[in-house]
Structure formats: structure tokens, C-alpha cells
Amino acid sequence: MPTTKTERLGIKISDDVVRVRQLTRMLSVEVGLGLVDQTKVVTAASELARNTLDYGGGGEVIAEIVEQGGRRGVRLTFEDKGPGIADIEQALKDGFTSGRGMGLGLGGAKRLCNEFSIVSAPGTGTKVTIARWK
Amino acid sequence: MAAQAGSDVASLVSNNEKTILPEWVELQKKAGILHTGRISEGELQAQSKNFLHLLHEALTQGGTDTTGAAFEPARGMLADLSRSRAQQGFSPSETATFIFSLKRPLFNALNRDNTLSAEQIASTVWTSTALLDELGLFTLEIFQKSREEVIVRQQREIAELSTPVVKLWEGILALPLIGTLDSQRTQVVMENLLQTIVDSEAEIAIIDITGVPTVDTLTAQHLLKTVAAARLMGADCLISGIRPQIAQTMVHLGVELNVISKASLADAFAVALRQTGRAVVKTKRIEGFALPEKKSGGQGA
């Protein structure tokens, strides 16, 4: 699927989460997402960026505008080289947290997007990809 | 080779200081540096003279390695200059012009010198270009860092400033939240609200999130904690200003704020008044808008 624009952002400190949200908002507007969809994907991005920071020990996001069959969308890939997730199903369950969160971020991000995939294994880090189509 | 090149540039500077300095200052003025109104001609003159002197010292002592010890004083001076320009609101290019505009006067001096071989001229041009480029980039790096420091400081100031708790009525407070709710700000907001609840013996606090662009799980958690803490201080919270797109997102996210929420601050205020045994009634006084007698019920004006 062709990519028409790619941006990268490091996620190292909590201000970077704000930057990820702003970038996501900007790309969503560019793609022409409505206000509700913009808010959804920005919120999902916020959740994943904070997980990358808090559990992954920092990482980066690749934000893209993608096109497929005449449709445009925003795709975000969050990647870290942290401890990884041993039990992905458990991590996705509402209410599960290994920290002091609400345990809703990962599952919530999945519900807020059209596409969601997660690749993670202990010791190799975590990669979460989401997309929201217009 | 490097040492030779360095001393070539050094003697170029020292032999031509009298022409380089005024030409350089003139170029900076032409670039409009004084029009910014942030620096006086005297300061510009002093800074330029000082740098030229330090550059000469560095070149004589240590060749052309701008990261070396010999360049320490010159780098220190440039760092101070970049920092102060960043704080004074100069643009990056206005700041970098200080160094880059030195090229022309140097090359002019080189052209005027007819004792040099073509080879010497070429190597001196190359050395001084590389040198000034490095120093120019150094200037930009410091500039950037200082801008970031300014931003961090401003964020801290905003965190303290932008969290006013306002009294709407006897016993009713409002906390209009604006902007991002992560970072240290939430802590300040929360403490501020709780303290005001205690000080004013408030019964109801309305948290208005019209100005919060995103409510994610962290924001929701902060809100819930604030509501719980307020309850412990004896005050009930209402939340207002949840915009439709935020409400929908919160449903998908699965967060519930178990408090009464209203679309607008005005609606929440009406609820708060009712809960504290008060009501707002229209009076007949506005001419042309008088209500029929029997409809103007309530407790009287």
C-alpha cells in the first residue's frame, strides 16, 4: 500500500507524548478525517505513545499517510526495544495493568482504530501498528 | 598541514583585523541585525571584536580543530552569544549570521593579499570555510538547546499560572481546565482545587474540560483521582464541557467517570445551584421582555 508521507518522532520523555498527539492530529486533518475520527486516532496514539514510554522504556513512532484503493488513512507504528509483552492476550484485556494504570490503553486503542496489530516477545521489544481510514 | 592551515588563517586575521572588523560589522548591520531592536551597535561592535580576537588566539595556539581546547574560549563566547540571542527572541538565522557573515570579509582580505600563492589562497579559503561552518553549526546547536530550555521554563510557568479555581457562588467552585493534563500540571491543579475547597468550604466543584483536547486513560485517571479526593474533602464534583467527540472516544476507550456530567458549564452551574437549594429566576424588569405574571414563578427576585 503506497505511503505518501512519513514522519518519525522519538518518544523519550513525557512531552514527546504531546508531540505524538499533535503530529497525529496534523496528519488526520491532512487526510480529511472528521472530528470524531481525529479524536479517536489521536487518543489511541496517546495511549500507545505512553505505553512505549512507560513500559517500553522509550522508542519511536513512524507516522504515515497511506493510500489504498482510493482511500486515504493514517498509519502509526510504535516501536520500542523494551522488555516486550509475554502474554499479549492478557495485556489486551480491559483492566489488566502491570503498572498503576487503568489497564484500558491497549484494548482501547484497538477499539478506536480500523486496524490494529501487535508484535511482541520477551526480550525483543514491542511493535504496535494502528491505522484509521477515511 | 592542519597546523599550517590554521596559522595561515590566523595571520590572515591578525594582518587584516583593521579591515575585517568594520566590514564584518557592516555586513551584519546590512543583514538587519540592528533593526531587531534587541541589540545596540555598541554591543554588536564589542561582540564582533571580541570574537575576532578569540578566534585569532585559538588559531595561533591550536590549529583548526574547533572542538579542541584552544577553541574553548571562542566556543564559550559563542555559546553565551547564542544563549542570550535565543532568550532575546532572535531567529536562528539572525543568530547564525554572526558567524556566517564573517566569511566575506575574510575572503576579501585574502583577495587583497598579493603575497600568497594560488595554492595558499585555495587552502586558506577551504580551511576558513570549514572552520566557520563548524562554528556556525555550533552556534545553532546552542541556540536550539537554549530555545528548548526556554520552552521547558515556560511550560513550568504555565503549569503554575493556568489553573485558577474560580468561585461561582457561595459554596460552588469551578475549575476550567485548558490544555494537556499529563505532566506535573495535574498535580498542581489538583492541590489547588483541594486547597480552595477547604478554604472556601465549598460543597460543589465543577471541573470544566471544554479546553482539554484529548481525554485518554491517564487524563481520565487524573480526573477520577481529583473527584475522589474532592469527595474526601466534603465536596461533590460535576464535570462539564465533555464535547461529543470526546464522549464517543471515552466510550470506546472504556473509561467511565462516575460523576454527573453536563454539556456546558452553564448547565452544570444550574445543577449545582439546584443541589444547594437555589434557583435562578427571570425577573420582569427588562423592558419588552416582561414575562406573563403567572409564569414568573420561583422564589421571587
Ligand SMILES: Nc1ncnc2c1ncn2[C@@H]1O[C@H](COP(=O)(O)OP(=O)(O)OP(=O)(O)O)[C@@H](O)[C@H]1O
Ligand atoms: N510497549 C510495551 N512494552 C511492554 N509492555 C507493555 C507495552 N505496552 C503495554 N504493555 C503491557 O500491557 C499492559 C496493558 O497496557 P494498557 O495500555 O492496556 O494498560 P496500562 O498502560 O497499564 O494502563 P492505561 O493505559 O489504562 O493507563 C501494561 O500494563 C504493560 O504490562
Ligand SMILES: [Mg+2]
Ligand atoms: Mg497504557
